[in-house]
Amino acid sequence: MRRKLLQNYLLIILISIGITAGAFIANGYSYLVKENENNLISRVSILADSFCREKIPNTEKMENYLKEQAEKFNLRLTLINEDGKVIADSSVDGGKMENHKTRPEIRRAFRNHVGVDHRYSESTGVEYYYAAVEVKTDAFYGVLRASEPAKAFKELVDKLTFSICLLVLASIGIALFLVYYFTRKITEPIEYMTKKAEQISEGNYDGSILVDGQDEIGRLARSFNKMTRTLKIEQERVESQKEELSSILTSMSNGVAAIDSGGKLLFYNHPFIKLIQCEGEEEKGSLLGKSLYHYFRNEEALHVISQVEEEEIQAREETVLESDGEKQILLIRGTPLYRMGRKKMGVLLIMEDIT
Numbered sequence: 001m002r003r004k005l006l007q008n009y010l011l012i013i014l015i016s017i018g019i020t021a022g023a024f025i026a027n028g029y030s031y032l033v034k035e036n037e038n039n040l041i042s043r044v045s046i047l048a049d050s051f052c053r054e055k056i057p058n059t060e061k062m063e064n065y066l067k068e069q070a071e072k073f074n075l076r077l078t079l080i081n082e083d084g085k086v087i088a089d090s091s092v093d094g095g096k097m098e099n100h101k102t103r104p105e106i107r108r109a110f111r112n113h114v115g116v117d118h119r120y121s122e123s124t125g126v127e128y129y130y131a132a133v134e135v136k137t138d139a140f141y142g143v144l145r146a147s148e149p150a151k152a153f154k155e156l157v158d159k160l161t162f163s164i165c166l167l168v169l170a171s172i173g174i175a176l177f178l179v180y181y182f183t184r185k186i187t188e189p190i191e192y193m194t195k196k197a198e199q200i201s202e203g204n205y206d207g208s209i210l211v212d213g214q215d216e217i218g219r220l221a222r223s224f225n226k227m228t229r230t231l232k233i234e235q236e237r238v239e240s241q242k243e244e245l246s247s248i249l250t251s252m253s254n255g256v257a258a259i260d261s262g263g264k265l266l267f268y269n270h271p272f273i274k275l276i277q278c279e280g281e282e283e284k285g286s287l288l289g290k291s292l293y294h295y296f297r298n299e300e301a302l303h304v305i306s307q308v309e310e311e312e313i314q315a316r317e318e319t320v321l322e323s324d325g326e327k328q329i330l331l332i333r334g335t336p337l338y339r340m341g342r343k344k345m346g347v348l349l350i351m352e353d354i355t
Contacts, residue, residue, distance in 0.1 A: 017171055018168075033153075036153050052135055056139065075147065076124075076128070077090045079143075084100045091124060114132070114133055116130060126151075132144070189221060253353075256272055256350055257272045257351075258337055259292050259305070261346055265287050275328075301319065312344070316332065317332050319332060330351050333352070
């Protein structure tokens with residue numbers, strides 16, 4: 001039982017933690033990407049405003065300005081005119097770069113004033129995040145683009161993923177401990193009660209279940225203890241009645257016996273064994289559970305038993321037995337024997353020597 005509960009609880013917890021961790025990583029990654037793009041847009045927007053205020057007249061000064069600002073903000077900056085031609089770049093020679101008019105971030109910037117993209121750069125061989133902002137001065141109209149290597153962002157994502165994995169492992173460890181603790185707390189009293197129930201089924205009513213608490217297990221334990229005490233009292237009562245009955249049967253001069261519907265002896269006293277002349281057989285072992293017809297075949301006795309079983313009435317017959325050459329007259333009486341609820345159990349026989 002404990003193993004099954006552990007397996008079920010662990011499966012539920014692992015699935016829950018896995019789904020939660022997966023959703024957290026996916027949402028966290030999307031959030032970080034969006035924040036990184038917004039941060040890059042904010043910085044390039046500041047640079048674009050500064051560029052417009054400077055009113056730089058020629059390409060050479062524009063290139064010097066880009067290099068100076070790129071070093072200051074730790075970015076790669078590119079200036080692209082409305083035809084897509086690269087006017088200046090802070091990292092490479094802009095004149096050698098291909099036309100950028102078809103670049104996604106450039107097209108979006110001309111259309112929406114701002115554009116972002118993420119891709120591998122053919123000119124530098126590095127993966128970048130791009131943010132482009134439309135700029136317009138007296139001497140220039142085009143786009144200022146800022147580029148940031150994806151390496152730093154990927155390192156941040158890797159750190160986040162690593163931290164989440166550590167958190168998941170710690171959660172699993174804590175979950176294992178809690179599952180084991182609570183499963184044990186639940187199953188131990190049940191296993192203890194099961195053991196006690198097995199002892200009771202074997203007739204041992206001593207002892208009680210020591211379980212504290214007001215929960216269902218505690219209430220069940222108290223009910224179990226109450227049931228055990230009741231059974232013990234009932235057993236003692238039955239044993240007492242059995243002893244009383246045994247004493248009465250032993251003290252009687254008449255022979256008394258009970259047989260079931262199959263003729264097997266349920267109980268008897270010594271005078272009964274003596275009257276049916278089976279003392280030698282009893283010395284070999286108890287006759288309980290054995291067939292009366294195997295030891296005593298008497299037409300009148302059989303008639304009494306048959307009449308009681310078929311008609312469920314009291315019956316009586318007299319019979320004569322011979323023992324050591326002497327005749328013995330017996331009065332055989334029979335009466336129905338019932339269980340609780342009037343369920344037929346067998347026949348009670350009483351034999352009286354009336355010689």
